[in-house]
Amino acid sequence: MLNLANFKNKKFKIVKNEGINAEVNSDTIFYFYQNDSLLYGEYRGGKIKYGEIFGIIDKNKIDFFYEQENIENKISRGKSTDTINLLDNKKEKEFVFSKKYN
Numbered sequence: 001m002l003n004l005a006n007f008k009n010k011k012f013k014i015v016k017n018e019g020i021n022a023e024v025n026s027d028t029i030f031y032f033y034q035n036d037s038l039l040y041g042e043y044r045g046g047k048i049k050y051g052e053i054f055g056i057i058d059k060n061k062i063d064f065f066y067e068q069e070n071i072e073n074k075i076s077r078g079k080s081t082d083t084i085n086l087l088d089n090k091k092e093k094e095f096v097f098s099k100k101y102n
Helices: none
Strands: 010-013 029-035 038-045 048-058 061-070 075-088 093-101
Touching: 029 048, 038 061
Parallel strands: none
Antiparallel strands: 010 029, 029 038, 038 048, 048 061, 061 075, 075 093
């Protein structure tokens, strides 16, 4: 198993989200944890009161499920497959996700 990304105990912000009716935005903070290929975490901020994410990393792809409550107290859930592109410019590493919603 080749993991391009190490998410263990990492905190991320969304840079860009082009999803239709996307509630997750640059004010949403993700807290990730990782155990081998298992990725899990929680997120909040912006239009999201609280969300959880759970998925599997396989090479440069992540298949995950999420469930979240927004600021209007509506719960939504879904599944996504993302491709990870790791950019490294010596100062920082950026993870770019390309989403394909199911």
